[in-house]
Amino acid sequence: MTDTDKGQGDGRAAARRRRVRSIGGTALSLVLTMLGLLLVTFIIGRVMPIDPVLKVVGDRASQAQYDAAYQAMGLDRPLYVQFARYLGDVLTGDFGRSISTGQLVVNDIRRVFPATVELATLGTLIGVLIGVPLGVIAAARRGGIVDQVARVVALVGYSMPIFWLGLMGLLVFYGILGWVGGPGRQGIIHDGMIPTVTGLILVDSLIAGDWGAFKDAFSHIILPASLLGYFSLAYISRMTRSFMLEQLSAEYITTARVKGLSERAVIWRHAFRNISIPLVTVIALSFGSLLEGSVLTEIIFSWPGLGQYITKALLSGDMNAVLGGTVVVGTCFVLLNLLSDILYRVLDPRSK
Numbered sequence: 001m002t003d004t005d006k007g008q009g010d011g012r013a014a015a016r017r018r019r020v021r022s023i024g025g026t027a028l029s030l031v032l033t034m035l036g037l038l039l040v041t042f043i044i045g046r047v048m049p050i051d052p053v054l055k056v057v058g059d060r061a062s063q064a065q066y067d068a069a070y071q072a073m074g075l076d077r078p079l080y081v082q083f084a085r086y087l088g089d090v091l092t093g094d095f096g097r098s099i100s101t102g103q104l105v106v107n108d109i110r111r112v113f114p115a116t117v118e119l120a121t122l123g124t125l126i127g128v129l130i131g132v133p134l135g136v137i138a139a140a141r142r143g144g145i146v147d148q149v150a151r152v153v154a155l156v157g158y159s160m161p162i163f164w165l166g167l168m169g170l171l172v173f174y175g176i177l178g179w180v181g182g183p184g185r186q187g188i189i190h191d192g193m194i195p196t197v198t199g200l201i202l203v204d205s206l207i208a209g210d211w212g213a214f215k216d217a218f219s220h221i222i223l224p225a226s227l228l229g230y231f232s233l234a235y236i237s238r239m240t241r242s243f244m245l246e247q248l249s250a251e252y253i254t255t256a257r258v259k260g261l262s263e264r265a266v267i268w269r270h271a272f273r274n275i276s277i278p279l280v281t282v283i284a285l286s287f288g289s290l291l292e293g294s295v296l297t298e299i300i301f302s303w304p305g306l307g308q309y310i311t312k313a314l315l316s317g318d319m320n321a322v323l324g325g326t327v328v329v330g331t332c333f334v335l336l337n338l339l340s341d342i343l344y345r346v347l348d349p350r351s352k
Contacts, residue, residue: 095324114199116305127232135240157234181219
């Protein structure tokens with residue numbers, strides 16, 4: 001074996017070790033984050049001023065009935081034993097039974113979560129399709145009209161209360177102009193008429209070939225999705241503009257211009273290609289924020305999603321439902337961060 005072959009073999013071995021360490025570090029970080037999330041939700045369930053036993057047996061139960069339920073729920077055991085039991089239940093998908101609906105919490109979440117995913121996905125698409133080009137053009141024409149518009153859009157998006165915009169949107173576009181459907185996910189005529197395949201009304205109506213139901217569902221989702229999309233747009237456009245300004249001031253951009261490349265090629269082929277990597281993380285976090293932050297939107301528009309489900313459960317003291325929904329949202333955030341990290345490594349070999 002020559003020295004060159006030996007050196008190449010050592011290099012490949014070192015690369016494999018780095019890759020294994022990287023994967024191991026990511027896996028360990030994921031496990032610790034999930035344990036932290038479950039620990040936080042467990043503590044929340046214990047410190048909330050709500051007696052879970054009374055929610056089960058009622059406030060007219062005798063002391064003997066109360067004590068029996070207290071023991072059956074395992075609340076007489078040490079906290080570390082309770083946490084171990086809670087951890088085992090969650091890992092098997094058992095969040096208990098909802099007091100409000102009488103159903104298993106996991107079944108309730110399976111029913112309402114697709115509505116939130118559909119709303120957040122459409123909102124994110126609106127934010128990306130408008131926010132990214134707006135941020136790029138604003139940076140390329142710094143100080144111009146588009147840049148000023150982008151700043152105003154971002155400022156209003158960050159400062160305007162979402163509930164006020166939602167109410168005004170319903171008043172203008174539904175109440176006065178009649179351009180969109182009202183609150184809810186579907187109109188009365190189409191409600192429950194589409195066979196559930198994915199849980200996403202727009203997709204299921206297309207699968208069923210029911211264009212009337214699709215138009216009805218789209219008319220109901222477009223206003224709340226546009227509202228969420230506007231807040232996503234404000235964040236994405238601001239971050240895109242910031243990333244682009246940093247790239248456009250780099251030396252390689254000056255070199256590309258000196259070589260005679262068109263401004264379009266400089267902006268989109270060189271600068272934008274370099275910001276696409278961190279932009280993946282921004283979009284993933286934006287999507288996670290819409291999954292988590294759509295509570296007010298779902299309440300205003302009577303949208304039967306996870307946010308409305310958690311809010312109703314919290315108001316009725318249904319802690320199993322609250323903690324189950326919280327764990328699902330937190331898990332989505334963790335997985336989205338993991339996905340963005342994987343995409344980052346794929347798109348940028350230097351980060352491996």
